[in-house]
Amino acid sequence: MTAHDIVHYATSLRGGSAPGVDGMSADFLKQNLNIFVYPLLHIINLSLSSGIFPCIFKIAKVFPLHKASDFNDVNNYRPISMLSVFSKILERIVKDQFVSYIQENNILNTDQYGFIQTKNLSDALFDISKEINNYISQNKRCMLIFLDLKKAFDSVDRLKLLSKLEHIGVRGVAYSWFHSYLSERKQCVVINNISSDTRSIDYGVIQGSTLGPILFLIYINNISKLNLRGKLFLFADYTLILENGTNWENVRSNASYDLMTIKKWFDENVLSLNVSKTKFLPISLRNNSDYNLQDLIIHSCGDLKNINCSCSSIAKVSFYKYLGVFFDNRMRWTYHIDFLTSKLRKYVYAFRQL
Numbered sequence: 627m628t629a630h631d632i633v634h635y636a637t638s639l640r641g642g643s644a645p646g647v648d649g650m651s652a653d654f655l656k657q658n659l660n661i662f663v664y665p666l667l668h669i670i671n672l673s674l675s676s677g678i679f680p681c682i683f684k685i686a687k688v689f690p691l692h693k694a695s696d697f698n699d700v701n702n703y704r705p706i707s708m709l710s711v712f713s714k715i716l717e718r719i720v721k722d723q724f725v726s727y728i729q730e731n732n733i734l735n736t737d738q739y740g741f742i743q744t745k746n747l748s749d750a751l752f753d754i755s756k757e758i759n760n761y762i763s764q765n766k767r768c769m770l771i772f773l774d775l776k777k778a779f780d781s782v783d784r785l786k787l788l789s790k791l792e793h794i795g796v797r798g799v800a801y802s803w804f805h806s807y808l809s810e811r812k813q814c815v816v817i818n819n820i821s822s823d824t825r826s827i828d829y830g831v832i833q834g835s836t837l838g839p840i841l842f843l844i845y846i847n848n849i850s851k852l853n854l855r856g857k858l859f860l861f862a863d864y865t866l867i868l869e870n871g872t873n874w875e876n877v878r879s880n881a882s883y884d885l886m887t888i889k890k891w892f893d894e895n896v897l898s899l900n901v902s903k904t905k906f907l908p909i910s911l912r913n914n915s916d917y918n919l920q921d922l923i924i925h926s927c928g929d930l931k932n933i934n935c936s937c938s939s940i941a942k943v944s945f946y947k948y949l950g951v952f953f954d955n956r957m958r959w960t961y962h963i964d965f966l967t968s969k970l971r972k973y974v975y976a977f978r979q980l
Contacts, residue, residue, distance in 0.1 A: 646710040677802030683713035707834035717836035735850035740862035774903035778863035780830035855880040
């Protein structure tokens, strides 16, 4: 890297964010960049050439942010990790180079829409709707299965992630750098300026990091290699399977097979399916062709024909909010329109005043 590159990455940092354990804010760095630029340039180039991520950058400061309800219930807080601004600059440099490598070699599967420059949320929603319309126009039955993962980013097995990085061609100094980056990570909790002891974090991509999302995409990338009967749509950890068939029995059979297959893949990759929040939505434009079965079994036992097994099942819903949009079983968008109407009504007065 050059001094000009460091200036570019430093000035692009978002201002106003809380500093990490070193107390250095992005605003302070920008105001005194002429002092920091050359020492920082030396550290970053030394890290890139040696394949070693500085240990001082591996400590995260965690702040518990209250979400709602009882202040005394620990479950009502969301942990926010704050990293060093110097770490963020180094990560952004690596991320840009890594993403360029991924794009040049077409590594990410086409089912993934999250954290990719050439795709966005609207593309995912449009493609899902288009596929549903295609099946309906062919007089086929179709079903949406919405999979919910428990703390997916925090559950990543780092040894498996490193193996997958090596599999896509990250070797030599680059591999050493990622190995160093993921190793010996620590965090401490800070409340009212009082800090806890540091504890090691051995699982998950780094929360609050720049590289975290793209590393997670690499971790789940080979899920598209599964021989699923339905079509897979991914937006980071938001996973949807679109099933189709000539009749409802055919759709149910395909759905059961895909649920069993994908559950096995999740288990092998140390990812947990939140069965209680995983739902399926049969879509039909005719009242007389409604799907009557109320649940689908996830055959962890591996036997699709075993109707007496104790495997978990997922429930049927008539509508579901996915990527901010309500899908309903008639594809009339009634629930989504009602949702938007209610939301916009709250802002009518503000719009009028503006």
